[in-house]
Amino acid sequence: MPLLEVKNLEVSFGLRSGEVKALRNINFTLDRGERLGLVGESGAGKSVLGFSILNLISKPGRISGGEILFEGKNLADMSPEELRDVRGNRISMIFQDPMMTLNPVLTIGQQMIECLQAHRKISKENARTIAIQKLQQVQIPSPETRIDQYPYELSGGMRQRVVIAIGLLMDPDIIIADEPTTALDVTIQAEIMELMVELCERNNVALILITHDLGVVSQVTQKAIVMYAGRIIEQGPTREIINDAQHPYTQGLMNALPQMAIPGQRLNQIRGAMPSLQKIPTGCAFNPRCDYVRDACTQQLPGYTASGNCQVACHMVAELKQAEQASEGA
Amino acid sequence: MTDSKITEQTDQQPETLVQIRGLYKKFNISGDFLDQLKFKGGKIVREQEFVHAINGVNLDIQKGEALCVVGESGCGKSTVARTVMGLITPSAGSISYRGERIDDLDDKQLLPYRKKMQMIFQNPYASLNPRMTIAQTLEEPVRLHNPDWSAQQVRDKVHEVMFSVGIDPSWGERFAHEFSGGQRQRISIARALAVDPEFIVADEPISALDVSIQAQVLNLLMDAQEKRNLTYLFITHDLAVVEHFGTRVAVMYLGSLCELAPTKTLFAKPRHPYTQALMSAIPRLEDDRPPHIKLQGEVPTPVNLPSGCVFHGRCPYANERCKQEIPKLITTDEGGQVACHGVEEGRI
Numbered sequence: 161m162p163l164l165e166v167k168n169l170e171v172s173f174g175l176r177s178g179e180v181k182a183l184r185n186i187n188f189t190l191d192r193g194e195r196l197g198l199v200g201e202s203g204a205g206k207s208v209l210g211f212s213i214l215n216l217i218s219k220p221g222r223i224s225g226g227e228i229l230f231e232g233k234n235l236a237d238m239s240p241e242e243l244r245d246v247r248g249n250r251i252s253m254i255f256q257d258p259m260m261t262l263n264p265v266l267t268i269g270q271q272m273i274e275c276l277q278a279h280r281k282i283s284k285e286n287a288r289t290i291a292i293q294k295l296q297q298v299q300i301p302s303p304e305t306r307i308d309q310y311p312y313e314l315s316g317g318m319r320q321r322v323v324i325a326i327g328l329l330m331d332p333d334i335i336i337a338d339e340p341t342t343a344l345d346v347t348i349q350a351e352i353m354e355l356m357v358e359l360c361e362r363n364n365v366a367l368i369l370i371t372h373d374l375g376v377v378s379q380v381t382q383k384a385i386v387m388y389a390g391r392i393i394e395q396g397p398t399r400e401i402i403n404d405a406q407h408p409y410t411q412g413l414m415n416a417l418p419q420m421a422i423p424g425q426r427l428n429q430i431r432g433a434m435p436s437l438q439k440i441p442t443g444c445a446f447n448p449r450c451d452y453v454r455d456a457c458t459q460q461l462p463g464y465t466a467s468g469n470c471q472v473a474c475h476m477v478a479e480l481k482q483a484e485q486a487s488e489g490a
Numbered sequence: 491m492t493d494s495k496i497t498e499q500t501d502q503q504p505e506t507l508v509q510i511r512g513l514y515k516k517f518n519i520s521g522d523f524l525d526q527l528k529f530k531g532g533k534i535v536r537e538q539e540f541v542h543a544i545n546g547v548n549l550d551i552q553k554g555e556a557l558c559v560v561g562e563s564g565c566g567k568s569t570v571a572r573t574v575m576g577l578i579t580p581s582a583g584s585i586s587y588r589g590e591r592i593d594d595l596d597d598k599q600l601l602p603y604r605k606k607m608q609m610i611f612q613n614p615y616a617s618l619n620p621r622m623t624i625a626q627t628l629e630e631p632v633r634l635h636n637p638d639w640s641a642q643q644v645r646d647k648v649h650e651v652m653f654s655v656g657i658d659p660s661w662g663e664r665f666a667h668e669f670s671g672g673q674r675q676r677i678s679i680a681r682a683l684a685v686d687p688e689f690i691v692a693d694e695p696i697s698a699l700d701v702s703i704q705a706q707v708l709n710l711l712m713d714a715q716e717k718r719n720l721t722y723l724f725i726t727h728d729l730a731v732v733e734h735f736g737t738r739v740a741v742m743y744l745g746s747l748c749e750l751a752p753t754k755t756l757f758a759k760p761r762h763p764y765t766q767a768l769m770s771a772i773p774r775l776e777d778d779r780p781p782h783i784k785l786q787g788e789v790p791t792p793v794n795l796p797s798g799c800v801f802h803g804r805c806p807y808a809n810e811r812c813k814q815e816i817p818k819l820i821t822t823d824e825g826g827q828v829a830c831h832g833v834e835e836g837r838i
Contacts, residue, residue, distance in 0.1 A: 201700035315788050345562035345789075346727065350771035350782045372701060375773030402775050416705035418734035419775065423753065426712065427705040427734070433670050434700075 170225035197381035258319035269307035389445035396470025513583035558736035608682035612694035614674035618666035625662030672703035751826025
């Protein structure tokens with residue numbers, strides 16, 4: 161049994177103008193110790209997916225269909241008490257901006273001890289010892305003094321280390337990190353990512369990394385999911401996706417990176433922009449921007465086609481595969 | 491200062507458009523007079539604190555090139571951009587445009603230069619006036635800089651720039667909030683291009699945008715450069731963009747220039763230890779890249795600058811000389827310039 165299994169997940173937001181589906185037909189699994197990257201541009205639904213795993217979608221949004229099975233139990237219909245036992249304890253979350261996540265009027269230590277005491281029966285002294293240990297693990301120099309400091313006394317990189325330490329406090333099974341290094345400089349980003357990979361490997365923690373940066377996904381994760389307009393359009397092993405992307409959107413995203421073009425030449429841009437969720441085109445959501453668009457694309461939502469170890473939602477890929485099979489059969 | 495003085499010169503040599511010499515900028519962060527009084531050793535003393543944002547930068551921007559300035563947050567790259575544009579007065583040093591000093595001019599004297607130099611800002615959500623329609627936003631600079639144009643001429647000009655950046659001219663009556671981030675940045679670019687400038691300062695113009703939109707905007711900037719013969723001063727933290735876009739690259743650290751080289755040279759053979767570390771930290775798509783060079787510690791605060799080379803505290807090659815003596819830019823064999831004692835002595 162996989163550690164986490166998401167089945168046909170659907171998340172909707174009830175707006176005055178009608179119900180908007182932010183996520184449709186999401187299926188994936190995550191094993192113990194596995195690192196998964198969720199990639200997509202703003203509005204693709206990657207953060208909503210991260211939040212919905214912890215059932216953190218707030219009104220007017222709701223999980224309108226499907227299951228989120230964590231060790232076989234469905235998180236989508238757990239009571240608030242049961243959820244409290246999972247959140248922060250078995251599955252923890254790291255957010256983008258460390259200044260917003262940390263409480264500015266409490267010291268680092270107070271915040272860490274509070275979290276430990278909420279989940280375990282533990283004395284303050286013992287909690288403090290564990291907190292210092294965790295700060296040491298994330299390579300904060302002199303944690304004994306840092307623990308009594310307030311967030312504003314730390315630099316951005318240090319703060320994100322503290323947030324990671326808090327994420328690791330309860331020795332969770334899964335960490336969901338939502339753009340954890342976007343607010344940081346590249347040299348700090350490289351250090352933090354390296355640290356996270358190392359900690360996940362050492363403690364056998366699974367990681368769901370939400371990011372828009374394909375470079376980071378390539379360096380950190382083993383499996384990747386590419387999202388577009390609330391749907392998974394391609395998923396599979398990271399290396400396969402990076403080296404041989406099948407979906408025209410994934411290809412376009414990759415080719416749009418400056419490092420893929422000859423310096424001084426025009427970049428291969430994808431025309432247009434991601435549609436708003438209220439105005440998703442019929443058929444494949446990517447069809448107005450796609451160079452390979454055919455009749456089926458504007459009429460029918462593409463199903464998933466297996467290509468290598470990847471699943472791709474694209475009519476063109478499906479046709480190519482069919483043709484391949486036909487020629488093999490003949 | 492008349493307009494004719496700053497128009498075309500016919501020169502075959504690579505012509506220096508903007509010259510920055512010995513630029514310093516410090517910001518006073520000590521508050522008002524009473525805040526500055528401190529009680530020390532039985533006496534009341536007045537203490538002032540400064541952020542040393544730029545510390546002696548010399549740069550020449552050649553006509554027709556795209557000079558990229560890179561560095562991490564707080565290294566002074568945006569301050570350089572704003573000082574060049576005259577939005578900030580330098581504490582010391584000079585800025586010249588086509589040989590005419592412009593940093594000590596008043597607003598009226600600056601006006602003809604403002605027509606030649608335009609700026610594109612990072613955040614298209616903050617740099618467009620929410621209460622003006624797009625047409626108003628674009629018409630304002632055209633009218634200001636061409637007071638003798640008729641209303642029809644102004645409208646034609648605005649249509650032309652809107653068309654050239656890929657914004658439908660019929661959207662002129664809409665407001666900024668009706669557009670997406672990428673479209674807004676196109677409008678900002680149109681605003682800069684509307685007065686036919688020859689020099690554009692772009693401060694992180696694509697970092698607020700999504701990858702596929704970034705490519706669109708970068709292409710647009712490159713097309714504009716080709717068609718209008720523009721010169722760019724391009725501020726960014728993204729080295730992948732620099733490699734693609736830049737003619738030359740200036741790497742800044744804590745308000746000082748550590749390396750200045752043609753883009754190809756810099757990426758083929760970075761000399762300064764900081765440049766090397768910065769380049770190794772870019773997340774790449776390939777899986778077989780060498781591990782990144784780890785730097786010790788974090789960027790020191792620009793309030794109390796380190797003595798000697800500003801990078802010595804984090805540099806793996808630092809020695810006694812680096813701690814005491816500020817390195818000067820020296821020219822390397824490859825044609826770049828680097829400020830490092832180690833490179834000068836041949837140890838790096």
